[in-house]
Amino acid sequence: AQKVTQAQTEISVVEKEDVTLDCVYETRDTTYYLFWYKQPPSGELVFLIRRNSFDEQNEISGRYSWNFQKSTSSFNFTITASQVVDSAVYFCALSEADQGAQKLVFGQGTRLTINP
Amino acid sequence: DGGITQSPKYLFRKEGQNVTLSCEQNLNHDAMYWYRQDPGQGLRLIYYSQIVNDFQKGDIAEGYSVSREKKESFPLTVTSAQKNPTAFYLCASSIGSGPDTSGPRDTQYFGPGTRLTVL
Numbered sequence: 086a087q088k089v090t091q092a093q094t095e096i097s098v099v100e101k102e103d104v105t106l107d108c109v110y111e112t113r114d115t116t117y118y119l120f121w122y123k124q125p126p127s128g129e130l131v132f133l134i135r136r137n138s139f140d141e142q143n144e145i146s147g148r149y150s151w152n153f154q155k156s157t158s159s160f161n162f163t164i165t166a167s168q169v170v171d172s173a174v175y176f177c178a179l180s181e182a183d184q185g186a187q188k189l190v191f192g193q194g195t196r197l198t199i200n201p
Numbered sequence: 202d203g204g205i206t207q208s209p210k211y212l213f214r215k216e217g218q219n220v221t222l223s224c225e226q227n228l229n230h231d232a233m234y235w236y237r238q239d240p241g242q243g244l245r246l247i248y249y250s251q252i253v254n255d256f257q258k259g260d261i262a263e264g265y266s267v268s269r270e271k272k273e274s275f276p277l278t279v280t281s282a283q284k285n286p287t288a289f290y291l292c293a294s295s296i297g298s299g300p301d302t303s304g305p306r307d308t309q310y311f312g313p314g315t316r317l318t319v320l
Contacts, residue, residue, distance in 0.1 A: 130311040187307055191243035
């Protein structure tokens, strides 16, 4: 069965520090997608990135970067020069094919607190 | 503005009552989903629908029911059979891959959620 593990339940850092959120996944599919979502205190999940299993290039978007390594089944997320607005719960998710439908399997989430 | 709306934002219900949560989208997406989130937990899939008039059970469908009579709408009913309904409920939609198993896998976009409390 598909599984996503986010071992870090909570992380607290001081503003401007770099922080990395870990995500490890398990799947028997050869084609799959990985996602990161941000959940601010308002509750809505905000899509951050989607990566397919054939693309291991690292991705950078402003202060955000993602490191995908199939060899270790990891898809880690780094925030550089963190800001208070980055405080949220972050979820890693893995897509699971089911008769043509895309289903997401979520990790437990990492609560990130950026202190001023 | 295109997006997903859920109403109400907060909902209180007495034990033994059924309650329906609304989810509407104007993104012209085929697929819609309902998730449940408990404190400190990830999201768990309740039901999903790939096309109108069709839906499938997710991992925790017991005590819930859905309908998909219109493409834009996917209401969720929490029945009195649901033993522990207090939770945060999130609706999502995606472009959808249809019944063809070779279809694309699409990004799910989420609504703002409904927080249900059973008194």
